[in-house]
Amino acid sequence: xxxxxxxxxxxxxxxxxxxxxxxxxxxxxxxxxxxxxxxxxxxxxxxxxxxxxxxxxxxxxxxxxxxxxxxxxxxxxxxxxxxxxxxxxxxxxxxxxxxxxxxxxxxxxxxxxxxxxxxxxxxxxxxxxxxxxxxxxxxx
Amino acid sequence: xxxxxxxxxxxxxxxxxxxxxxxxxxxxxxxxxxxxxxxxxxxxxxxxxxxxxxxxxxxxxxxxxxxxxxxxxxxxxxxxxxxxxxxxxxxxxxxxxxxxxxxxxxxxxxxxxxxxxxxxxxxxxxxxxxxxxxxxxxxxxxxxxxxxxxxx
Numbered sequence: 334x335x336x337x338x339x340x341x342x343x344x345x346x347x348x349x350x351x352x353x354x355x356x357x358x359x360x361x362x363x364x365x366x367x368x369x370x371x372x373x374x375x376x377x378x379x380x381x382x383x384x385x386x387x388x389x390x391x392x393x394x395x396x397x398x399x400x401x402x403x404x405x406x407x408x409x410x411x412x413x414x415x416x417x418x419x420x421x422x423x424x425x426x427x428x429x430x431x432x433x434x435x436x437x438x439x440x441x442x443x444x445x446x447x448x449x450x451x452x453x454x455x456x457x458x459x460x461x462x463x464x465x466x467x468x469x470x471x472x473x
Numbered sequence: 474x475x476x477x478x479x480x481x482x483x484x485x486x487x488x489x490x491x492x493x494x495x496x497x498x499x500x501x502x503x504x505x506x507x508x509x510x511x512x513x514x515x516x517x518x519x520x521x522x523x524x525x526x527x528x529x530x531x532x533x534x535x536x537x538x539x540x541x542x543x544x545x546x547x548x549x550x551x552x553x554x555x556x557x558x559x560x561x562x563x564x565x566x567x568x569x570x571x572x573x574x575x576x577x578x579x580x581x582x583x584x585x586x587x588x589x590x591x592x593x594x595x596x597x598x599x600x601x602x603x604x605x606x607x608x609x610x611x612x613x614x615x616x617x618x619x620x621x622x623x624x625x
Contacts, residue, residue, distance in 0.1 A: 336475040337478075337481070340481065341481055342486070344481065344484075345484075360535050373503070376524070387577050390525070392539050393541070394540075394543075394544070396545055397545060397590075404529075404539050404543065405534060406535065406539060408535070411586075418493065419493045419494070420493060420494045420495075421493065421494070421495045421496070423495065423496070423497040423498070424497070424498045424500075424560070425498070425499040426499075426500055426503065427499060427500065427501040428501070428502060429501060429502060429533065429534075429535060429590075430531050430533045431528075431529040431530060431531040431532075431539065431543070433524070433529040434484060444521065444523070444524075446524045446528055446529045447528065447529070448529050448530070448531050449504060450503075450504045450505070450506075450534050456525070458496035458497045459556060461498075
């Protein structure tokens with residue numbers, strides 16, 4: 334093969350080569366589950382909660398009987414892609430979580446709940462399929 | 474420039490001008506699909522007990538208001554699915570009319586509470602998304618709200 338032919342083939346190969354990409358997006362403070370382990374319902378005060386969580390809540394809600402709820406929002410996002418020259422496939426999995434802490438009228442922690450949507454979030458590439466997810470849900 | 478190199482340059486330019494397609498899908502809070510509502514009883518289960526069982530609901534998008542999802546009168550758990558197809562022509566980059574996106578697919582679990590904080594309704598709603606550019610919103614499959622119990 335001539336030098337020109339080799340150059341042409343190498344150029345085409347380079348142009349059509351696929352590449353993978355990974356992206357990560359964290360939302361707000363990391364490690365909320367671990368931070369919350371230091372809190373004790375019936376003992377921890379709002380000052381303790383602020384110190385343990387390291388930040389103010391995203392939202393404060395008034396509840397009945399002069400109680401209060403502090404809501405923290407945090408999460409994780411993972412995007413994986415396979416990018417070829419003329420077509421690219423990408424999928425993003427996002428898990429957003431809520432940590433909700435309720436306080437009694439004296440500002441003492443009464444209860445807390447933390448969701449787990451951002452835990453064990455998978456890297457996924459293929460954007461198609463799962464068309465029948467909803468049908469599965471209906472059947473179950 | 475030799476004839477060969479001119480041809481190569483032409484091919485490279487043609488390749489550069491080739492349109493590209495980007496298929497991108499974003500799914501948020503997929504774990505919600507695994508929530509088990511079997512232990513929730515209308516007229517019996519309390520707000521705290523639902524939170525003990527299912528955990529607190531989370532926003533599907535970080536810019537949303539958590540108040541939409543969480544109050545003493547309701548808890549809303551939602552999965553969203555966004556499908557995005559972008560046509561890219563390098564010399565003109567990405568023009569708005571060459572981008573198509575649909576974000577309608579979701580699965581929602583809504584639990585409502587009476588004034589005493591006891592469950593008075595459990596509802597599931599599912600709406601499908603469309604994928605191809607040629608489809609319109611009428612092709613979206615929409616499952617009527619299913620009530621798993623309650624009157625509200």
